[in-house]
Amino acid sequence: MIEEAAAHASKESFFQTAAKQARRLVRPIKDRYDEMILPLDHFFGLRAYGLVVYGALPASLGALGAFKPPDQATLGSRIGLAALPYICAVALIPVVLTFVLVRQRLANWYLLRDHLFMRAATITLAIIAVSSFVCAANGLLVGTFRLVGISVWWASPFHDKAWPIGICLLLSFVYLVGSSTLFLTVVKEDSDLPLLPGKDEIASIKSLRGCLKGIAMSPLQTEQPETEGPDLTERVTQLTTAIEAAMTLITNLGNSFNRLGRKRFYEELSEELVDLRAAATDVNNVSINWSSYWAPDVDLTSLNEVMKMRRARIESLRRSSQWLIR
Numbered sequence: 001m002i003e004e005a006a007a008h009a010s011k012e013s014f015f016q017t018a019a020k021q022a023r024r025l026v027r028p029i030k031d032r033y034d035e036m037i038l039p040l041d042h043f044f045g046l047r048a049y050g051l052v053v054y055g056a057l058p059a060s061l062g063a064l065g066a067f068k069p070p071d072q073a074t075l076g077s078r079i080g081l082a083a084l085p086y087i088c089a090v091a092l093i094p095v096v097l098t099f100v101l102v103r104q105r106l107a108n109w110y111l112l113r114d115h116l117f118m119r120a121a122t123i124t125l126a127i128i129a130v131s132s133f134v135c136a137a138n139g140l141l142v143g144t145f146r147l148v149g150i151s152v153w154w155a156s157p158f159h160d161k162a163w164p165i166g167i168c169l170l171l172s173f174v175y176l177v178g179s180s181t182l183f184l185t186v187v188k189e190d191s192d193l194p195l196l197p198g199k200d201e202i203a204s205i206k207s208l209r210g211c212l213k214g215i216a217m218s219p220l221q222t223e224q225p226e227t228e229g230p231d232l233t234e235r236v237t238q239l240t241t242a243i244e245a246a247m248t249l250i251t252n253l254g255n256s257f258n259r260l261g262r263k264r265f266y267e268e269l270s271e272e273l274v275d276l277r278a279a280a281t282d283v284n285n286v287s288i289n290w291s292s293y294w295a296p297d298v299d300l301t302s303l304n305e306v307m308k309m310r311r312a313r314i315e316s317l318r319r320s321s322q323w324l325i326r
Contacts, residue, residue, distance in 0.1 A: 038261030045119035047260055048106055050195025051183075055098065055127030056134060058178030059171070063138040094176035099124045101183040109197045111205050111212075112323040127179060131172035132165075139164065201257045204249050211246035215239065215273075216321035220280060221314075224290050236284040243277045272317040275310040 041047055103120035107113060139145040145164050153161060192199050215221075220235040247270060254266035279293045291298050292307050293314055300308060 038265055041260045043115050043118055044122045045106055048109055048123060051102060051123050052126045052130055053195055054182055055179040056130040059131035059134040059175040063134050091173035094173055094180055097180045098176045101180055108202055111209055112320060114323045128172050131175050132168040135168040135171040204253050208246055208249040211242050212321055214242045221294055225287050232287055236280045239280050240277055243273050247273055272313040275313040279310045279314060
């Protein structure tokens, strides 16, 4: 019995050691993945690509026969080159509306507004591309288009190559009307739909954004205190209270919503807030140290290493906060 217990303990120890080794090997890969995926998320809106699925839904329903789509053969025979400017002008309306609605959603789903235009444009173009692909596939199935080899397609006249692409784009613009209606009625902030950020995460991001705005506009960061006293203590207390509230929200977001490298982002934000809180406490004890952290013309060589690190992180936080108060 004792030997069996010892063998079982030895086996558990072996598996625990193997698991630790595996985690140690995987951690650098995960850190590298977070470093790569986080900028891509901020630039291209990866966490919101569920909007592409919902945006292309009207085109898919039209291809499946849920409603009668425009006839592609009729479009090809009745629309001439002279009508192209008018078509582009009319088609621009659903494109712009979809872009505005996507931008509105992304503004609420991301903490900062930097690269917001790029994210919204990428999602809108992805919706158009997927809808066009669905229309092209439907055209092949119903016989409107014909699949040929690359060499045959390359040797075809420009009109024969460009016309199917134009028809598919035009149909995708038509389907954007349904996409815009879907975004207005179904895809809302509190809809909690699959593939999209949940309402709890959105509420936490909104609260954190408010805390960071208050921190950025704190009088302690914008005005140098004249002397030590109740006014300085009140400023420090207000700032540290806002920092504590932000830290609580960051902990919740980092633990619950940490995909696409967001955990690393929240960890770095938390480190910056910790240094800001330490700087505020230092100024509360020695008010003359305010210039070491916030004065623009301070001599950096006169600062110790701790002050330099705090100042660098405070400046990084200030640069990020500019996207909150614009």
